[in-house]
Amino acid sequence: MPGSSVRVRYAPSPTGDPHIGNLRTALFNWLFARHHGGSFILRVEDTDQKRYSAGALGKIQESLRWLGLDWDEGPEVGGPHAPYFQSQRLDIYHEAAQRLVEDGSAYHCYCSPDRLEEMRRSRRGQKGSRGYDGHCRDLSPAERDRLDSQGLVPAVRFRMPREGETDFHDIIRGDVVWRNDLLDDHILLKSDGYPTYHLANVVDDHLMDISHVLRAEEWLSSTPLHVHLYSSLGYTPPVFAHLPIILGPDRSKLSKRHGASSALQYRSEGFLPDAMVNFMALLGWSLDDKTEVMSREMLVHSFDADRIVRSAAIFDIEKLQWMNGVYIRQMSSEELADAVLPYLEKDLPGECTPVDRDYLLKLVPLLQERIRTLGGGLDNAGSVAEAASYFFLDNVNPRAEEILDRVREPETAVAALKRGLDIMEGAKEFDHEVLEEWFTAAAAEMGLSASRYFGMLRMVLTGRTASPPLFATMEVLGKERCVRRIEGALGTLAKGA
Ligand code: GLU
Numbered sequence: 001m002p003g004s005s006v007r008v009r010y011a012p013s014p015t016g017d018p019h020i021g022n023l024r025t026a027l028f029n030w031l032f033a034r035h036h037g038g039s040f041i042l043r044v045e046d047t048d049q050k051r052y053s054a055g056a057l058g059k060i061q062e063s064l065r066w067l068g069l070d071w072d073e074g075p076e077v078g079g080p081h082a083p084y085f086q087s088q089r090l091d092i093y094h095e096a097a098q099r100l101v102e103d104g105s106a107y108h109c110y111c112s113p114d115r116l117e118e119m120r121r122s123r124r125g126q127k128g129s130r131g132y133d134g135h136c137r138d139l140s141p142a143e144r145d146r147l148d149s150q151g152l153v154p155a156v157r158f159r160m161p162r163e164g165e166t167d168f169h170d171i172i173r174g175d176v177v178w179r180n181d182l183l184d185d186h187i188l189l190k191s192d193g194y195p196t197y198h199l200a201n202v203v204d205d206h207l208m209d210i211s212h213v214l215r216a217e218e219w220l221s222s223t224p225l226h227v228h229l230y231s232s233l234g235y236t237p238p239v240f241a242h243l244p245i246i247l248g249p250d251r252s253k254l255s256k257r258h259g260a261s262s263a264l265q266y267r268s269e270g271f272l273p274d275a276m277v278n279f280m281a282l283l284g285w286s287l288d289d290k291t292e293v294m295s296r297e298m299l300v301h302s303f304d305a306d307r308i309v310r311s312a313a314i315f316d317i318e319k320l321q322w323m324n325g326v327y328i329r330q331m332s333s334e335e336l337a338d339a340v341l342p343y344l345e346k347d348l349p350g351e352c353t354p355v356d357r358d359y360l361l362k363l364v365p366l367l368q369e370r371i372r373t374l375g376g377g378l379d380n381a382g383s384v385a386e387a388a389s390y391f392f393l394d395n396v397n398p399r400a401e402e403i404l405d406r407v408r409e410p411e412t413a414v415a416a417l418k419r420g421l422d423i424m425e426g427a428k429e430f431d432h433e434v435l436e437e438w439f440t441a442a443a444a445e446m447g448l449s450a451s452r453y454f455g456m457l458r459m460v461l462t463g464r465t466a467s468p469p470l471f472a473t474m475e476v477l478g479k480e481r482c483v484r485r486i487e488g489a490l491g492t493l494a495k496g497a
Contacts, residue, residue, distance in 0.1 A: 006038025007211045010064075010071070011201065013045045014056035017262035018063050020315060021216060021246050021254065024280045028243060029214050030069040031281065031303035038211070042074030043204060044085045047194045063263045067273050068296070073208075081208045086200045093195035096203045096233060097156045097188055105232035106188055108154035109136040110147045131184030132157065156189035158198075158225065158232075166224040170240045172308050178224040186225055202226050206235040214241045214305070241305050244284045247312045259317040270343050270374025270383060271320065275327040279320045283313040293326055325372040336364045340384045343374040344392075347385035352392035363391050363476045366468035391477065395488050396463030400496030403489050405465075406455035407448065414493055416446060416453055417460065421486050430479045432471035439471070460489040 010026040012018065018026075033040035042064070046052055061075065073079025083089060100106035109132075111119075119133050137159065139147075147154070160183045167177040188199040195203075205213060220242045230237040248258035255261070266276060274296060281299050282292065285308045294302070328336065337360045344355045371387050390396050407413040423438045424430075439457070443450040454470050461482060467473050474482055 004037040005211055006033060006036035007041065007209050008033050008038065008214060009041040009043050009210055011043045011045050012060050013048060014060060015051040015053050016056055018060050019261055020263055023063055023067065023263045024246065024283050025216055025243060026064060026069055027277060027280050031299055032212065032214060032305065034300045035303045039072040041208060042071040042084065044075060045197060045200065046085055046087045047200050049194060059264060066267055067277055090193060093189065093200055093203055097199060100232055101156060106156050106158050107137055108144060109157045110152045110154045111135055134185060137185065153191045155187050155191045157185045157187050160185050166227055168223060168227045168240060170242055171305050172241050172310055183224055198222060198225055198229065202229040205238055210238050212239045212241060214243060217242045217245045241308065244309055245312050246283055246315050249314055249316050254315050258315055268375055271324050272327045275324040279323045283315065284308055321372040328371055329368055333361055333364050336368060337361050340374050343384055347375060347383060348389060348392055352389065363388065366472055366476060370468065390462045395485060397488060398459050398463050400492050402459050403456060403493060406452040410493060413456060414490060416448055417486050417490055420457060421483060424479055424482055430475055432475040435474050436471040461485050
């Protein structure tokens with residue numbers, strides 16, 4: 001049970017499918033909370049009606065669950081600060097906005113969208129002209145009464161000091177200083193009655209007793225405003241930590257080009273949650289600049305904010321694939337068979353025989369070394385279905401040229417394949433060691449190079465030039481399939497001759 005005073009939150013806006021950057025923020029907060037024995041809170045920042053997307057929250061929760069990032073307070077689990085949906089807390093923000101207006105820290109703004117658009121257009125390109133021009137900043141009470149009496153509903157804007165500087169401490173970036181004349185009189189409460197992110201976020205972080213704010217770097221420029229809001233509302237600000245941006249290997253902004261865009265897509269491609277967690281933990285944090293593979297327990301044990309870096313984190317899909325392979329190799333045959341079964345059922349070509357679990361249990365040890373994802377990767381390479389299809393096909397039917405690639409003389413090839421049939425049919429135990437012994441002896445007797453002979457057998461049995469060890473593959477394929485494939489190859493050579 002959480003016992004420390006560390007309280008952190010993941011505060012997504014449900015506007016679309018969560019991507020890697022979103023979940024990296026969630027993960028860092030979760031690790032920080034678990035490391036310190038604190039609480040991890042999920043708060044839904046759903047106050048932007050225009051960008052709201054109905055299915056997004058479901059996807060966010062599903063992603064967190066998939067990654068094993070459980071939350072101590074929030075949707076579904078409740079908690080002492082419920083509701084955890086900002087859209088259900090409007091009264092709280094109205095009250096805060098009211099207070100700010102009353103003490104002069106904020107003011108009513110009656111500007112229509114048209115006027116604001118006009119203002120932007122006419123000031124475009126002018127120096128120091130970003131943001132609001134202060135039109136309503138100093139309205140007299142009489143002017144305000146007149147506008148109110150016209151039935152206009154004002155927004156509430158923060159009255160940002162125009163001189164001086166705002167500074168705050170960020171545990172990743174150190175002391176950050178901002179010139180106030182670069183800051184805007186931001187809207188806190190819109191005329192539709194919904195707060196903007198800034199007001200709701202600050203009020204809730206205070207009311208929910210948030211101790212540390214770990215969030216994406218893009219929010220750094222909003223922090224000076226937040227610092228003013230904390231102070232105007234008489235709140236103590238939390239500790240800030242702005243997490244580094246994530247870039248692709250080409251150092252451009254992370255996008256679909258660099259890998260899947262939605263986090264759940266990684267699940268359908270067969271990435272394992274523990275591998276994802278390990279990989280994402282290294283997007284801006286490291287234990288010692290060299291340790292890569294770390295279990296969840298080890299991450300929780302070692303994660304702290306002092307080793308989060310400032311410089312951009314590089315998202316490298318190849319590293320993720322490698323990491324996934326590492327986790328795949330750590331699984332038991334049973335675990336791996338269970339994990340790959342649904343992917344095989346989904347991804348194997350239609351002409352394959354249905355997947356039998358006992359057969360699968362025998363073949364997963366052969367695949368374990370070779371696969372990086374369970375489903376199709378981005379290029380469908382390294383997936384189980386791709387690596388294993390020949391175990392499930394009725395026949396692999398290589399062409400005559402492929403069969404003769406290693407043993408070029410057709411008569412020798414035919415004789416060697418027939419000899420192979422005899423060995424297989426005579427084998428009492430279809431065991432890889434026995435098979436290897438017999439086939440090695442046969443190669444020697446026929447005066448054939450073992451590597452050429454086995455290369456041909458590999459092509460005949462798997463349809464490929466590379467496979468897991470040949471005799472282990474034979475054993476798993478079983479006598480019947482092997483015999484059928486050799487007979488098929490002999491048929492092909494007879495036709496080709
Ligand atoms: N709702 C904001 C977001 O999506 C939260 C930012 C913050 O953590 O303060 O990303």
